[in-house]
Each structure stands twice: as structure tokens, then as C-alpha cells.
Amino acid sequence: MPFALQAPLRAAILDLDGTLVDTLGDFHAALNHMLAELRLPAISAEAVAGFIGKGTGHLIRSTLAHVGGPPELFQPALDRYFDAYRSVNGRYAKVYPGVEEGLAALQRAGLRLACLTNKPGEFARGLLQAKGLAPAFELVFGGDAFERKKPDPLPLRKTCEALGSAPGATLMVGDSANDAAAARAAGCPVVLVTYGYNHGEPVRKVDADGFVASLAQLAPLLRG
Numbered sequence: 001m002p003f004a005l006q007a008p009l010r011a012a013i014l015d016l017d018g019t020l021v022d023t024l025g026d027f028h029a030a031l032n033h034m035l036a037e038l039r040l041p042a043i044s045a046e047a048v049a050g051f052i053g054k055g056t057g058h059l060i061r062s063t064l065a066h067v068g069g070p071p072e073l074f075q076p077a078l079d080r081y082f083d084a085y086r087s088v089n090g091r092y093a094k095v096y097p098g099v100e101e102g103l104a105a106l107q108r109a110g111l112r113l114a115c116l117t118n119k120p121g122e123f124a125r126g127l128l129q130a131k132g133l134a135p136a137f138e139l140v141f142g143g144d145a146f147e148r149k150k151p152d153p154l155p156l157r158k159t160c161e162a163l164g165s166a167p168g169a170t171l172m173v174g175d176s177a178n179d180a181a182a183a184r185a186a187g188c189p190v191v192l193v194t195y196g197y198n199h200g201e202p203v204r205k206v207d208a209d210g211f212v213a214s215l216a217q218l219a220p221l222l223r224g
């Protein structure tokens with residue numbers, strides 16, 4: 001569906017998991033490693049996909065509940081998960097088609113770029129580095145950078161401030177209702193990709209300014 005972005009843009013904020021990189025394989029491997037160490041049953045990749053995007057605490061709590069593990073195991077599970085994720089980060093992850101092209105188009109349009117994810121900052125920076133995407137971003141903020149995570153608007157407001165760009169002139173590009181809700185509340189225009197993880201729900205039902213099947217489709221929206 002064609003759509004137009006109203007305001008002249010000065011900056012763009014991009015989500016990471018499900019938007020820039022398909023990280024389901026990394027999450028799946030790290031969680032199953034954690035579950036095996038806790039002697040709990042394994043989880044399917046499909047179930048994991050529904051839990052991505054709301055940060056690590058939500059991912060671990062949802063995974064434990066899904067396999068019938070007691071909530072008291074949260075802290076030991078979290079510790080094992082961090083060790084496991086640190087050692088797989090990027091190994092089973094793939095940059096989505098059109099990402100390099102889309103980022104280059106945003107840069108050519110003179111926009112300052114930040115990556116804002118609910119993933120812990122350490123993992124986000126390592127992943128962007130491993131996939132060759134780090135040089136595109138002036139700033140990278142993880143889920144541990146601010147007091148609250150998306151869908152709260154605080155991380156977007158803070159990122160706009162750090163970029164020196166008003167929210168109305170800062171495009172949020174994400175894959176989930178979380179990104180869209182945060183953008184709406186912060187006053188940023190928001191475009192969602194149709195290929196990511198939207199908590200297991202159809203992404204087109206989310207209130208957003210537009211949808212793209214590839215970041216390469218952002219290029220024509222930036223002209224003029």
C-alpha cells in the first residue's frame with residue numbers, strides 16, 4: 001500500500017531484532033541451552049518468535065511458563081541465558097534482505113541514524129559489529145540504556161534528544177506493536193516491516209503510518 005511521510009525527516013531510529021537482523025536462531029539456541037542446563041524441556045522456534053521484542057526479562061519469564069518451569073527459576077535461568085547468548089550472538093542470525101540498501105538510502109537522505117532495541121546493549125553492539133552494520137549507526141541504545149523499555153516512549157524521546165532531532169522529524173522503523181506504541185506516544189512517525197516478530201500477531205493490524213516488505217522500500221519515501 002503506498003503511503004507518504006509528512007514531515008521532512010532529520011533522523012531515523014531503527015529497531016534491531018526482527019527489523020535489521022533475523023535473530024530467531026540465536027534466541028532459540030541460547031534458550032534451549034539454558035533449558036537443558038536447568039533440566040527443563042526444549043522449546044520450539046515458533047514459540048520463541050512470539051516472545052521476542054519485549055526484552056530479556058519477558059523472554060525468560062515467557063519461556064519458563066511455556067515449558068512448565070517454576071517462576072522461582074527466573075534468576076538462575078537469566079544467568080545461564082546471558083552466558084549462552086553471549087557465546088552464540090550472531091552465529092545463527094542473518095541480516096534481512098534490503099537492510100544495507102535501506103540504511104544507505106537513509107544516510108544518502110542526510111538522516112542521522114540510531115539503533116534502539118530492547119536487547120541488552122552489550123549484545124546489540126556485538127551483533128551489529130558481527131554483521132557489519134555498526135558503522136551505519138551514530139548511536140546504539142539497548143534495553144538497559146534507560147529506565148524504561150519500549151513500548152514506553154522514554155527510550156525514543158531520549159534517543160531523539162541524543163540525535164538532536166525533534167520527535168516529529170524522527171522516523172521510527174520497527175517490526176512490532178511495541179515499536180509503534182512507543183513511537184506514537186513519543187510523537188515520531190512510524191513505519192513497520194512486515195517480516196519480523198510481532199508477538200505472534202499479524203503486524204498489519206498495528207496502528208502505524210506505513211508498512212514495508214523490505215527496508216529498501218524506504219528509499220522512494222525519502223525523495224524530495
Ligand SMILES: O=C(O)COP(=O)(O)O
Nearest residue numbers: 017053054055117118119
Ligand atoms: O526483546 C528483545 O530482546 C529485542 O527486541 P527488539 O530488538 O525488537 O527491541
Ligand SMILES: [Mg+2]
Nearest residue numbers: 015017018175
Ligand atoms: Mg523488534
